[in-house]
Amino acid sequence: MTEALLTIEGLTKAYPGVVANDDVSFRIAPGEVHALLGENGAGKSTLVKMIYGLVRPDAGRMTFGGTAFEPATPHAARATGVAMVFQHFSLFEALNVAENVALGMEDPPPQRQLARRIREVSETYGLPLDPDRLVGDLSAGERQRVEIIRCLLQDPKLLIMDEPTSVLTPQEVDILFETLRKLQAEGTSILYISHKLEEIKTLCDNATILRLGKVVGECNPREESARSMAEMMVGTTLHTPSRDEKEPGEVVLDLAALSVASANPFGTSLRSIHLEVRSGEILGIGGVAGNGQDELLAALSGETPAPPEAIKFCEQEIGHLGPNARRRFGLLAAPEERLGHAAAPDMSLTENALLTGAIREQLVAGGFLRWPQAQGFAEKIIAAFDVRTPGPANAARSLSGGNLQKFVIGREILQRPACLVVNQPTWGVDASAAAAIRQALMDLAAEGAAVIVISQDLDELMEISDRFAALNEGRLSAPRAAKGLTVDEIGLMMGGAHDMEVAHVA
Amino acid sequence: MIRLEKRPSPSRTVGMLTPVLAVLLTMVAGSVLFAILGKNPFLAIKTIFYDPILGEFAFYYRGQLLVKAGPLILIAIGLSLGFRAGIWNIGAEGQYIIGAICGAGVGLAFYPADFWFIFPLMVLAGAAGGILWAMIPAILKTRFNTNEILVSLLLVYVAEQILASMSLGLLRNPDGAGFPGSRNLKQYEAAANNELIVGTGVHWGVVAALIAVILAYVLLNRHMLGFQIRLTGESPRAARFAGVRPRLLVVFCLGASGGLAGLAGLFEVAGPAGQISIDFNVGYGFTAIIVAFLGRLHPVGILLAGLLMALTYIGGEAAQATLGLPAAAIQAFQGMLLFFLLAVDVLTNYRIRIGRMEAA
Numbered sequence: 001m002t003e004a005l006l007t008i009e010g011l012t013k014a015y016p017g018v019v020a021n022d023d024v025s026f027r028i029a030p031g032e033v034h035a036l037l038g039e040n041g042a043g044k045s046t047l048v049k050m051i052y053g054l055v056r057p058d059a060g061r062m063t064f065g066g067t068a069f070e071p072a073t074p075h076a077a078r079a080t081g082v083a084m085v086f087q088h089f090s091l092f093e094a095l096n097v098a099e100n101v102a103l104g105m106e107d108p109p110p111q112r113q114l115a116r117r118i119r120e121v122s123e124t125y126g127l128p129l130d131p132d133r134l135v136g137d138l139s140a141g142e143r144q145r146v147e148i149i150r151c152l153l154q155d156p157k158l159l160i161m162d163e164p165t166s167v168l169t170p171q172e173v174d175i176l177f178e179t180l181r182k183l184q185a186e187g188t189s190i191l192y193i194s195h196k197l198e199e200i201k202t203l204c205d206n207a208t209i210l211r212l213g214k215v216v217g218e219c220n221p222r223e224e225s226a227r228s229m230a231e232m233m234v235g236t237t238l239h240t241p242s243r244d245e246k247e248p249g250e251v252v253l254d255l256a257a258l259s260v261a262s263a264n265p266f267g268t269s270l271r272s273i274h275l276e277v278r279s280g281e282i283l284g285i286g287g288v289a290g291n292g293q294d295e296l297l298a299a300l301s302g303e304t305p306a307p308p309e310a311i312k313f314c315e316q317e318i319g320h321l322g323p324n325a326r327r328r329f330g331l332l333a334a335p336e337e338r339l340g341h342a343a344a345p346d347m348s349l350t351e352n353a354l355l356t357g358a359i360r361e362q363l364v365a366g367g368f369l370r371w372p373q374a375q376g377f378a379e380k381i382i383a384a385f386d387v388r389t390p391g392p393a394n395a396a397r398s399l400s401g402g403n404l405q406k407f408v409i410g411r412e413i414l415q416r417p418a419c420l421v422v423n424q425p426t427w428g429v430d431a432s433a434a435a436a437i438r439q440a441l442m443d444l445a446a447e448g449a450a451v452i453v454i455s456q457d458l459d460e461l462m463e464i465s466d467r468f469a470a471l472n473e474g475r476l477s478a479p480r481a482a483k484g485l486t487v488d489e490i491g492l493m494m495g496g497a498h499d500m501e502v503a504h505v506a
Numbered sequence: 507m508i509r510l511e512k513r514p515s516p517s518r519t520v521g522m523l524t525p526v527l528a529v530l531l532t533m534v535a536g537s538v539l540f541a542i543l544g545k546n547p548f549l550a551i552k553t554i555f556y557d558p559i560l561g562e563f564a565f566y567y568r569g570q571l572l573v574k575a576g577p578l579i580l581i582a583i584g585l586s587l588g589f590r591a592g593i594w595n596i597g598a599e600g601q602y603i604i605g606a607i608c609g610a611g612v613g614l615a616f617y618p619a620d621f622w623f624i625f626p627l628m629v630l631a632g633a634a635g636g637i638l639w640a641m642i643p644a645i646l647k648t649r650f651n652t653n654e655i656l657v658s659l660l661l662v663y664v665a666e667q668i669l670a671s672m673s674l675g676l677l678r679n680p681d682g683a684g685f686p687g688s689r690n691l692k693q694y695e696a697a698a699n700n701e702l703i704v705g706t707g708v709h710w711g712v713v714a715a716l717i718a719v720i721l722a723y724v725l726l727n728r729h730m731l732g733f734q735i736r737l738t739g740e741s742p743r744a745a746r747f748a749g750v751r752p753r754l755l756v757v758f759c760l761g762a763s764g765g766l767a768g769l770a771g772l773f774e775v776a777g778p779a780g781q782i783s784i785d786f787n788v789g790y791g792f793t794a795i796i797v798a799f800l801g802r803l804h805p806v807g808i809l810l811a812g813l814l815m816a817l818t819y820i821g822g823e824a825a826q827a828t829l830g831l832p833a834a835a836i837q838a839f840q841g842m843l844l845f846f847l848l849a850v851d852v853l854t855n856y857r858i859r860i861g862r863m864e865a866a
Binding site: 301302303322323324327333335337340341342343344345346347351354355356358364367368369371 | 728729730731733736737740741743744745746747748749751
């Protein structure tokens with residue numbers, strides 16, 4: 001076995017009430033792409049923060065290149081040769097690429113020299129990037145390149161990447177993977193954090209799996225199936241959502257040239273969207289974040305008004321109606337943002353059940369609230385969707401993301417919608433809760449409801465959709481049967497590489 | 507290192523205890539203030555908080571307590587509805603003045619007739635005046651997106667000018683030998699808001715305040731509109747999703763608070779004050795903001811807070827008279843109450859941790 005670049009032995013970090021990392025050990029060899037797998041809350045972030053000098057471990061030790069490694073600050077970690085690309089970019093939109101890169105450097109060279117270095121590095125690694133462009137004009141994929149190049153200029157020996165593909169189209173992912181392989185060939189090690197198991201199978205040499213802060217397994221992802229790795233992450237056998245094939249029924253929701261100008265200057269306007277959803281059918285809508293997903297949900301839920309004829313529900317014009325009038329018809333929605341949009345954080349689950357259930361569950365009589373019935377409805381959701389909480393009197397914000405999401409989706413499903421629109425139904429939700437939510441959506445469709453699932457998780461959409469369409473800059477592609485769609489075709493529907501030049505790796 | 511840690515759920519116990527803590531802190535800081543002014547701090551606190559209720563002259567002060575608390579509670583209840591929804595009516599003082607002018611104007615128009623309906627009509631006119639004055643910021647906000655804080659506040663000064671002009675002009679007592687101020691409504695039986703039970707200070711305004719407390723409680727806890735008000739305050743985006751129409755809510759909340767402030771003005775001008783005069787308003791509309799927050803925007807809390815605030819007014823006057831404390835010191839003392847309340851408020855959602863700070 002070759003000398004390891006980074007060894008981690010017995011790292012432990014406890015926060016009040018929770019052990020984030022418990023005796024974690026693994027090693028990364030030079031030139032190895034090592035995956036760190038785990039559900040939300042498994043302790044991945046705490047672990048990489050310790051490696052990057054943001055958090056100090058309570059116990060355990062690390063060695064880097066054979067010597068003891070105890071970074072007290074990110075500065076010390078960078079000096080040793082560790083670089084990190086965060087999931088959320090820290091870039092200034094009003095500055096150009098070179099200026100942004102300079103801001104992240106310890107000792108930036110003069111602008112012109114830096115611009116030349118950026119060009120060199122970007123060509124070497126197949127990441128074309130013009131140092132003079134404003135970051136505000138760049139796509140998400142190009143912004144990520146800025147972060148990566150900022151790291152590469154430090155000549156790192158270990159590059160940490162936290163969920164790098166969540167904002168990329170499949171084509172952009174391919175470009176990124178080319179770059180990472182080239183880095184690997186040069187001997188740079190990569191610690192790759194993701195929950196997308198197919199990506200890990202294609203890219204990584206080894207994987208360490210964390211569950212509840214402990215290492216529960218190591219594996220070679222190329223020899224495992226995505227399912228077996230998911231089960232190691234969750235610790236139980238996963239139930240794959242399934243349903244019987246059925247012919248779709250009547251058209252329930254019909255959008256004809258729906259255009260909505262965004263109220264927010266940084267939002268995306270919807271442009272002439274056409275779509276039809278039939279009862280018993282799940283329509284999956286994919287697309288990179290920020291291409292009109294929130295706006296589409298708001299237009300369908302009734303939060304943003306539209307011309308009456310642009311939205312037809314069972315042949316009635318409803319575009320001008322507000323959320324409650326649409327609920328009366330049976331058009332329900334579950335937005336992406338759980339806290340603050342789908343639910344009020346400081347209100348109890350009973351009050352949150354009332355939030356959308358007042359009309360269809362008859363929780364109001366003559367303007368007066370029927371608290372016992374509202375509590376009963378909340379209890380019904382908690383029981384039917386296995387929401388882990390001491391009771392309906394607890395505040396929404398005290399629930400974990402997965403449990404609150406089950407509550408939010410369950411609240412709509414139990415109201416027997418004729419059409420349900422959900423945005424990111426399993427975002428930030430653990431694998432077993434995600435499987436339960438997907439199954440519930442498929443059951444709902446099997447019972448004859450029309451379902452629209454807006455999601456950035458393509459695997460999810462391919463798993464549950466009958467038809468697939470993609471949002472790109474506020475336009476919706478023509479829906480196509482999901483069965484048999486290739487990743488390339490999906491990528492092109494999502495806008496391809498967003499005008500990024502495809503790299504030619506030297 | 508002391509730091510704040512967010513609680514998983516807001517603590518109800520702490521939420522009920524913070525006003526008590528704020529009162530205690532105010533007493534401590536107030537004592538320091540009074541000591542610096544060279545007065546015996548214990549005597550001052552006793553004069554403000556104890557004497558009006560249980561002291562030698564309590565029989566006089568107790569009646570005053572309800573006379574002062576009535577308008578404070580009535581106005582604060584109205585303000586609390588808007589504050590719950592994040593709609594900030596700061597101009598209750600102006601609505602109070604306009605309510606008083608409209609109500610008194612109707613009463614004086616009938617002078618010296620004696621009909622049973624004169625007083626009820628004045629009550630309606632007082633409420634209508636307050637509502638209309640509050641509709642100015644409401645309509646400007648819903649139509650042109652202006653800030654209701656600024657508009658309602660500035661309209662207070664407009665209302666004060668109208669008040670001055672009325673006491674010198676239109677409503678001036680024709681038999682008043684040229685002195686500014688209207689006829690005294692207390693001497694006009696059909697329009698007077700007299701004590702209902704002699705010696706208690708209970709007049710129709712106090713009754714109205716109690717009814718408002720009950721209605722507000724029912725509205726907030728049992729009615730859909732109250733739920734929408736609370737939801738809008740908690741999370742405007744979730745409220746929109748739940749089908750709340752924000753503009754309607756702005757009009758309702760400003761209308762309700764304006765109407766109640768107008769009523770308070772009418773009951774005051776027809777009762778304790780007796781007449782429209784240049785210095786008719788004494789700041790109830792502003793003090794009611796403190797009362798609303800001191801009462802945690804909860805109807806029962808406001809009832810208690812109104813009584814407490816009235817006590818500091820009466821006790822403060824007593825302290826001015828017997829101990830020679832300057833009026834500004836009493837005002838500073840009342841201001842401290844709001845300051846400490848807001849400061850300890852943070853404990854409802856956060857707890858204090860003493861320990862080492864974690865990097866990052």
